[in-house]
Amino acid sequence: MDDTAIEVRLGKPADAKGILDCLLLTLSEHTWFDRDENESGITNPDVLGIKISQFKLGEKAYIVAVDQDKVVGFILLVRGGLHSVRHTCDLGMSLLPEYREKGIGSRLLQAAIDWTRQHGMDKIYCSTFNTNHRAVRLYEKFGFEREGVRRKQYKIAGEYVDQILFGKLLNA
Ligand SMILES: CC(C)(COP(=O)(O)OP(=O)(O)OC[C@H]1O[C@@H](n2cnc3c(N)ncnc32)[C@H](O)[C@@H]1OP(=O)(O)O)[C@@H](O)C(=O)NCCC(=O)NCCS
Structure with missing residues (x-):
């Protein structure tokens, strides 16, 4: 697969089925x-499409990676709703x-950071x-810092795993 053929752009209501x-x-x-x-909390693409159409600018967004017409990956961005976390x-x-480890996650994450900056937020987390060594590598590559660890926070396939909290200050 040629990674340059993958388009990274803002998600639209018509992307709902692919995202789901x-x-x-x-x-x-x-x-x-x-x-x-x-x-997952949501299983109906029509419902998700309506939600996307109602996203307020700079509040929520999907950024999607698209191969031809197929959504092959996404990032969901959600701005804090409370006054204390609006930033x-x-x-x-x-x-x-089949689309992992080809640099597409890096392209999505760069677009997500750009979106967050454009809409005036100071922190992405x-x-x-x-x-999840691949995700850890990706976040650290983009300057996310480890802000904490919740030990044995989840049990996945019968094994305890730690949750690592990551944050990146955008205007530091
Ligand atoms: C995590 C995910 C979004 C990353 O996207 P991606 O396109 O695979 O990531 P990229 O190819 O852009 O970058 C991955 C990096 O991890 C590295 N990597 C891959 N396997 C690794 C491993 N086992 N250990 C350490 N680093 C690893 C790659 O070399 C690359 O780093 P580099 O750019 O310095 O070479 C994607 O793999 C995915 O969807 N995984 C399943 C779902 C998931 O984990 N979501 C995130 C949950 S928090």
Whole structure:
């Protein structure tokens, strides 16, 4: 696959089914996230499409990676809602298995950081399992710092894993 053929852009309501397919497939791996495909909270692409169409500018966004017309990965960005956390943005990301380790996650993350800066936030944050070496490498490569560790926070496939909290200050 030629990585340059992958487009990275803001998600649209029409991307909802692709985003959902990608999310559910990733959750069904039972490896990377704190929930499985039955706990995603949203399963209907029409409902997700409506939600995306209602996103307020600079409050929430999907950034998607698209191969031809197919969504192959995404980042969800959510600005803090309370006054005390309006300067922060939470991120979660996921790529289809065959599109991993080709630099697409890096392109998505750069676009996410750009979006967060453009909309005036000062901090972007996320978390991952200590066992997710690829995600840890990706976040550290982009200057995210380890802000804490919650020991044995999750039990995944019968094994305890730690949750590593990552944050990046954008105007420091
Ligand atoms: C995590 C994820 C989003 C990263 O996206 P990606 O496109 O695979 O990442 P990239 O290819 O841009 O970068 C991955 C980096 O990890 C490195 N890497 C890969 N395997 C690794 C390993 N086992 N140990 C350490 N580093 C590793 C790569 O070399 C690359 O670093 P480099 O750019 O310095 O060479 C993607 O792999 C994914 O969707 N994984 C499953 C879902 C998931 O884990 N989501 C995040 C949950 S917090």
